Amino acid sequence: MRVSNEFMAAAQRGGEWHLKRRTTGKTAKVLDARELWNEINGAAWASADPGIQYDTTINEWHTCPQDGRINASNPCSEYMFLDDTACNLASLNLVKFERADGSFDINAYRHAIRLWTIVLEISVLMAAFPSKEIAQRSYVYRTLGLGYANLGTLLMRLGVAYDSPKAYALCGALSAILTGESYAASAEMADELGPFPAFAKNREDMLRVMRNHRRAAYGQASTEAGYEGLSINPVPIDPANCPKNFLAAARECWDHALAGGGTHGYRHAQPPAPPPQRTTPPAMARDHHRPGPFPCRRRHREPRA
Secondary structure, rough: OOOOOHHHHHHHHOOEEEEOOOOOOOOEEEEEHHHHHHHHHHHHHOOOOOEEEEEHHHOOOOOOOOHHHOOOOOOOOOOHHHHHHOOEEEEEHHHHHOEEEEEEOHHHHHHHHHHHHHHHHHHHHHHOOHHHHHHHHHHHOOEEEEEEEEEEHHHHHOOOOOOOOOHHHHHHHHHHHHHHHHHHHHHHHHHHHHHOHHHHHHHHHHHHHHHHHHHHHHOOOOEEEEEEEOOOOOOOOOOOOOHHHHHHHHHHHHHHHHHHHHHHOOOOOOOOOOOOOOOOOOHHOOOOOOOOOOOOOOOOOOOOO
16 A cells, blocks of 8 residues: 555644545545554554555655656565566575674675676566566666565674664665665666666666765765755664674765766666565575564474475
């Protein structure tokens, strides 16, 4: 279910919300926005449905708004882009970058991100799509689906409490490194192969989004001025709770991503899309498939015939 900033404002003040008919645009029903919001939250608490997508925020971070708005996502909600496009998914197992002494190998993580950005670029040419329209538009925008997995396991092994300021900062830094390094690699590929065909038309919008990412990586507070074109500013990485090596890497990645994109453009309209991936833990030798915390400290996996 998608909600706009206008709906959220109506829910806050207890105002009315008009349900519109798709075909005519006329009001079909008038509801109390706050009551509707409470019903949505109650249903989500009881059954995990419906999922919520914040439509205004999603479109304010859209890298290609000149070609249309983002109307929907895939069922798992990691892929937010234009209609009739698709991406191939890949995930990096974060635990594989943990050293024997318990430290995290940031350089290896960054190298893997660059390598898999290239692999997924190759997959755009090799992929089979369900329709001609999806195939054509996926080739034009070259969206990728690179993400990471096993975050909950990594935090547990590092001894970091899941719902803590340090965990939030680490997660923010890991995500910033993933996104920034992938966009930096995309810019380098654009230097050699050219940017994606729709980049020129969306250049200013895309670079605005990149600048906002970089500001968040540098810890610019959401209350500070400087973010561009946003109704609600992001929660940045907290420098006070983020390890210095993670913070430095995140900032360096975004320096390279923005500088490279400003000079060469980007090969991909959207490289990263971290998926939940509920189906792959056995194949990747992972304990954990989603960002949420473990339900228990000891886990068992039954072998299947």
